[in-house]
Amino acid sequence: MVVIKYLLPALAAANLALAADCGGDGTIKISSQGDADGYSSCKKLKGDVEIDGKARDTITLNGVKEIEGSFKAESATNLTELSAPSLESIGDKFELDGLTILSKLSMGSLTSVGSIKWQALPNLQTLDFGKSVSKADKVEITNTALTNLDGISLDNIGDLTITENRYLKSVNLDGLTKSTGLINFAGNLNSLEVELPKLISGSNMTFRNVSNVSVPSLHNLTGQLGFWGDGFKIFSAPNLTESSDLTFIGNKEARNISMPKLEYVNGGFHISKNDKLKSVEFPELKKVTGAVDFSGKFDEASLPSLDTVKGGFNMQSTGNFSCEPFKKMNKNQVIHGKFKCVGETKNPKTKSGESGTSDSSGTSTGSSSSSTSSGAAVVDNVANMPAMGMAAIFGYLLQYAM
Incomplete structure (x- = not known):
């Protein structure tokens, strides 16, 4: 009985540790809100995080402040909202592709990403990025319904590619001072106004x-x-x-x-x-x-x-x-x-x-x-x-x- 008395709490602690696994070498796959909730006790997720194509409606990644690898969502055609209220940084790529009914992207604490690549998001009209992304090596945004890029305020950038966003009225990157790659605007709304008031030096x-x-x-x-x-x-x-x-x-x-x-x-x-x-x-x-x-x-x-x-x-x-x-x-x-x-x-x-x-x-x-x-x-x-x-x-x- 004494053995059981101490063994049961140890097993419970082990199960809790397993439940709070915060990733490793493999990819963390999230198909439902239940999957996302399984990582709510993790401040940092190791490796890559992928929102599965089966995900639908709303996915909220609560509690997580850092993703060491990439954060991706591809062909989740039933996903309407994606949010991560505490997320501050993504170490590698932030990729969204083919989320055809996604209308809300909310990451109020996000300030740093390795790179951004968003394409085929025809219902995404605004960004809910309260603190604004100020650090990214590359940004590529193609075929969205965004009317502006408020929420992205970069200091430096490598490549900046903004194409085929037919509702994009204005882009004001008022903190950008240097570009080392290609800045390319093409095929957006004809009345698009681009303001780069502090840009001093660049490449193409x-x-x-x-x-x-x-x-x-x-x-x-x-x-x-x-x-x-x-x-x-x-x-x-x-x-x-x-x-x-x-x-x-x-x-x-x-x-x-x-x-x-x-x-x-x-x-x-x-x-x-x-x-x-x-x-x-x-x-x-x-x-x-x-x-x-x-x-x-x-x-x-x-x-x-x-x-x-x-x-x-x-x-x-x-x-x-x-x-x-x-x-x-x-x-x-x-x-x-x-x-x-x-x-x-x-x-x-x-x-x-x-x-x-x-x-x-x-x-x-x-x-x-x-x-x-x-x-x-x-x-x-x-x-x-x-x-x-x-x-x-x-x-x-x-x-x-x-």
């Missing part, structure tokens, strides 16, 4: 189908800055001094492109099919290592500080501007590649032979080389668009097909 940035891009603090980019089919009237980067390839194609409402401090383009500089743009003026631009390729309907063209163009130079417009300053540059060997400058032409062409305006299809005369020494603009070669992503590449090709 591409924008398609946005109505406004605000980068007042941007100083330098190691990669390209590209705009395709955007609806803004004015683009201003008042503090930008250097970039790799610069591209403005098919922004039909653009009336002003202002980069008053731009000095150095490490690649090609391409402007075409911006039919309301009447002036191309870059007063401090000194060096372009690729080609200068401007075509359209502008009446003024001014590059007074330009002293080196390692590629070719193509400037063609329907407008009445003077080619004399550029002919002088060519004569003085400022321009190392092939030179062409034509004003008052009915059919202005890009360097590759495409139409320089949106209301004339033009005829291609062949693809351009990627070599700056040949005079070709680097941005005319899709292979030279570093890490743009398929959506951005498609946008680039579509503009030339129009």
Whole structure:
């Protein structure tokens, strides 16, 4: 009897320990609220956590503050709400895919994740992230019903990919100061406004189908800055001094492109099919290592500080501007590649032979080389668009097909 007296409590304690297993090397799978409740005494879950496709209605992960691995939910087509009120960090990936009726995502304490990848969430309209996610290496959000990204407020980011969110009206990342990968916006609501007020440095940035891009603090980019089919009237980067390839194609409402401090383009500089743009003026631009390729309907063209163009130079417009300053540059060997400058032409062409305006299809005369020494603009070669992503590449090709 004495043995039983001490054995029973020991067995009960062992059962409790088993019930409170907080994971290990394997994946914790949750198919029901009962499964989730089994981990409510765990402050930390080791390994990965996966919401099973069989999960339905509401799943709430109570008590858990940290997931060491990934947190995933895929093809749970009957799941309407997912919440984790105490969760503060996810060590690896936070992935949601194919949750077609999910309408509420609530994680009021979450501030840190390894990366975010959400796709095919057509009923998710808002994020209930009270403290906001401030740390993530990569963020990819595709095909949701989100109207804004409130609840995501990053300090630094690698890749930021926001595509095919047809209700997205505004993105304001007011804490973001640095990006080391690709920032890509494409295929969202046409009236989308993107504000990056404190972004100082970045790598590649591409924008398609946005109505406004605000980068007042941007100083330098190691990669390209590209705009395709955007609806803004004015683009201003008042503090930008250097970039790799610069591209403005098919922004039909653009009336002003202002980069008053731009000095150095490490690649090609391409402007075409911006039919309301009447002036191309870059007063401090000194060096372009690729080609200068401007075509359209502008009446003024001014590059007074330009002293080196390692590629070719193509400037063609329907407008009445003077080619004399550029002919002088060519004569003085400022321009190392092939030179062409034509004003008052009915059919202005890009360097590759495409139409320089949106209301004339033009005829291609062949693809351009990627070599700056040949005079070709680097941005005319899709292979030279570093890490743009398929959506951005498609946008680039579509503009030339129009």
